[in-house]
Amino acid sequence: MANFLLEVGTEELPASFVAGAISQWRERIPASLAENSLEAASIQVYGTPRRLAVLITGLPMQQPDxxxxxxxxxxxxxxxxxxxxxxxxxxxxxxxxxxxxxxxxxxxxxxxxxxxxxxSGRPISEIFTELVPQWIFNLEGKRLMRWGNGDMRFSRPIRWLVTLLDDVVLPIVLENGADVVKSDRISRGHRVLHPANLTIPTATSYVDVLRDGYVVVDAEERTDTITQQVQAAVQSLGGTTEIYPDLLAEVIHLVEYPSAVVGKFEPKFLELPTEVITTVMVTHQRYFPVFKGDNSQELLPNFITVSNGNPAKASIIADGNARVIRARLADGEYFYQKDLEKPLESLLSKLEKVTFQEDLGSVRLKVDRIGENAGLICSQLNLGEVETQQSLRAALLCKADLVSQMVYEFPELQGVMGEKYAAKSGEDTAVAKAIFEHYLPRNADDDLPATLTGQIIALADKLDTLTSIFGLGLIPKGSSDPFALRRAANAIVNITWSGNLAINLLQLLSQISQNFAQAYSKDAATLTNHLKDFFLQRVRTLLQDERKIDYDLVNAVLGENDREYAERALEDLLDVRNRAVYLQQIRNDGTLEKIYETVNRSTRLAAQGNLDTQQLQPTDVVKTVLFQKTSEQTFYDALINLLPQTEAAKRSRDYQQLVTALENAAPTVSSFFDGADSVLVMDANPDIKANRLNLLGLLRNHARVLADFGCIVKNL
Structure with missing residues (x-):
């Protein structure tokens, strides 16, 4: 069996490209080998800022015949x-x-x-000569560049190439105009710690040879090393830190031989909000902050940076990093003090000069729309005067910090600084908190707003964004969603569910669409319908993907091309969630199976009648004088018994009593169809036939209070 090594040496690569290249090679190289009828014992992909490599072991010397x-x-x-x-x-x-x-x-x-x-199978030396250039130049990434006078495109200039089949160099040439890179067994060590070349004798010696040259090629090993060193460093300071996943993912691809370095800054900067300091450290400088205590957000005047330099020069490295962060924190201190000279409300006029969207005007206009939306939501929730005023005040101030000096310099702090400045300006705590929370969730892993005022402003803001962008006809198509409208709609549904907010989303969409249509001369009905369809798809996706509800049960509560169910779902998001969860529960415990056949058989036959699906009262549509058999009267009596359970379920959204009543009625309905006293539903007498179809239609309608059983698959 043979082993093959490919190393592509480059100028310093962006961390994002290294991560992407490793991921792409892990997926594509096994597929490429399979396409050529080759199997390998293992495929290890490596990457550092100066190289990408793959080591393939256990290869046959040639393809099978x-x-x-x-x-x-x-x-x-x-x-x-x-x-x-x-x-x-x-x-x-x-x-x-x-x-x-x-x-x-x-x-x-x-x-x-x-x-x-x-x-006859081709030798792998011949195959790899063809595959290697494909593996290299099929890598995708942002801003690929040309260099020299050639047409070769890669993330950074390629400077060396190692291709070893066991201990033999596989001759490959990459031509880039006058710049020619020929494969060899010569690699390069760490730029500072081992600037000399490294000779790789065999493919499998690669990792050890590079380690001798102070290069740790395995990204997972660098991850472990960085994590351990950072934790040890903060413990030596008597503090703790958070290993931010995004920061760690970037740092591991910025270094070849990591070493944690402890730095410090002047304690006076700790008077800044913690979020300002951590943003400077994490987002802008890629440092790990040091906190006091396990759960405290109070900082120590220290930071941990992961160096790619000489560990013996740690103090010099720390001083250099400290000078950089000192300047950034001094900027933050200046911005913070200048922003606090005036109350947050004073910034509102500046929002008139900030464009939200070219055709939608300024952010100040958006703030007005958010306020209108917040008022509608407060009205639906029947809030008192205090909570309503808090919500309207938060809506007015929620975007004001966008024109503060701090947020202009550090956009990541929008909302964060709004809360700080609102509190310093004497605003109510609920108002200040809502300014921060209305941006939540910022990403898929983020928390949802926890306070009622925060939930209301988050809904109001996201509803405005959706309505406004939809109103311009910029509806997401395929994977394209530049305004993150799917995320906004998901957030609206999840906030409603998490806060158990009794809002009528359908009514809100209609009212907000009308307001937008009047202001911007658009068609309100078309806009509302587009938004309804969009939200129904988001509810469907969230129920299936996040709540793990079977697809047919989701169809049963949302309906398939059934506007009655669709509108009911948007009128009461809490109810559609509860019904879906309850259906999954009774499927799992076997109760659904007990009533399925009874309801579904009745539903199929009832479709041949013309009873309105909203009809629940038997006395209005069933004539007992037309009964010919006892089973009809028994069926009727069962419907009379079902009626209070159905009405109770509609009022309380507790469907247990309804399902229990349907379960109790099942034997009666079965006898109606198949018992000794069974009837022929499709009687020759049209009046008797209609009467019996109405009996079945009433049973169907009672069950429809919970779900459309016609959508449910029996043995899923």
Whole structure:
């Protein structure tokens, strides 16, 4: 068995490209080998700022031989008077076989010529010579560049190439105009700690040779090393830190030989909000902050940076990093003090000069729309005067910090500084907190707003964004969603569910669409319908993907092309969630199976009648004088017993009593269909037939209070 090493040496690569390249090679190289009928014992992909590498072990020396059966021309066309025709001779030549090897076999379309062709496997040295350039130049990334006078494109200039098949260099040449890179066994060590070249004797010695050159090529090993060193460093300071996943993911691809360095800054900067300091450290300087205590957000005047330099020069490295962060913190201190000179409300006028969207005007106009939306939500929730005023005040101030000096310099702090400045300006605590929370969730892993005022402003803001962008016709298509409208809609549904907010989303969409249409001369009905369809899809996705509800049960509560169910879902998001969760529960415990056949059989037959699906009162549509058998009266009595359970379920959204009543009615309905006293529903007498269909329609309608059972798959 053979082992193969490829190393592509470059100028310093962006961390994001290294991470992406490792991921792409891990997926593509195994697929590439499989396409060439090659199997490997292991495939290890490595990456550092100056190199990408793959080590493939346990390879065969060549592809396996392949025997193919190839269909040729019809026998009638291949031979004439017992002699091969030009068609036969051409086929034989193309396949590299003799006419004598032809086999004539019958097929559905007549007799055809077949040949068996043995193709010898190619040596892997030949195959890899073709594959390596493909692996390199098929890598995708942002801002690929050209260099020199050639057309070669890569993230950074390629400076060396190692290709070893066991201990033999596989000759490969990358030509980039006058700049030619030839493969060799010569790699390069750490730029500072081992600037000399490294000679790699065999493919499998790669990791150890590079380690001797102070290069840790395995990203997972660097991750462990960085984590351990950072934790040890903060413990030596008597503090703690948070290993931010995004920061760690970036740092591991910025260093080849990591060493944690402790730095410090002046304690006076600790008077800044913690979020300002951590943003400077984490986002802008890629440092790990040091906190006091396990759960405290109070900082120590220290930081941990992960150096790619000489550990013996740690103090010099720390001083250099301290100078940089000192300047950034001094900027933050200046911005913070200048912003606090005036109350937050004073910044509102500046929002008139900030554009929200070209066709939608300024952020100040958006703030007004958010306020209108917040008022509608407060009205739906029947809030008192205090909570309503808090919500309207938070809506007015929620974007004010966008024009503060701090947020202008550090956009990541929008909302964060709004809360700080609101509190310093004497605003109510609920108002200040809502300014921060209305941006939540910022990403998929973020928390949702926890306070009622924060939930209201988050809904109001996101509803405005959705309505406004939809109103311009910029509806997301495919994977394109530049305004993150799917995320906004998901957030609206999840905030409603998490806060158990009794809002009528359908009514809100209609009212907000009308307001937008009047202001911007758009069609309100079309806009509302587009938003309804969009939200229904988000509810469907959230129920299936996040709540793990079976797809058919989701269809049962949302309806398939059933506007009645669709509108009911948007009118009461809490109810549609509760019904879906409850359906999944009774499927799991076996209760659904007990009532499924009863309800579904009735539903199928009831479709042949014309009873309105909203009808629940038997006395209005069933004539007892038309009963011919006892089973009809028993069925009717069961419906009378179902009625209070249905009404209770509609009021309380507690469907247990309804399902229990349906379960109790199942034997009665079964006897109606199949018992000794069963009836023929489709009676020749149209009045009797209609009466019996109405009985079934009423049972269907009672069940529809919970779900459309026609959408449920019996044995899913």
């Amino acid at each position: 392949k025997e193919e059966e190839i269909k040729g021309p019809p026998a009638q066309a291949a031979f004439k008077d017992g002699q091969p025709t030009p068609a036969a001779l051409g086929f034989a030549k193309k396949q590299g076989v003799d006419v004598a090897s032809f086999e004539v076999r019958p097929t559905e379309k007549g007799d055809f010529i077949f040949v068996k062709k043995l193709t």
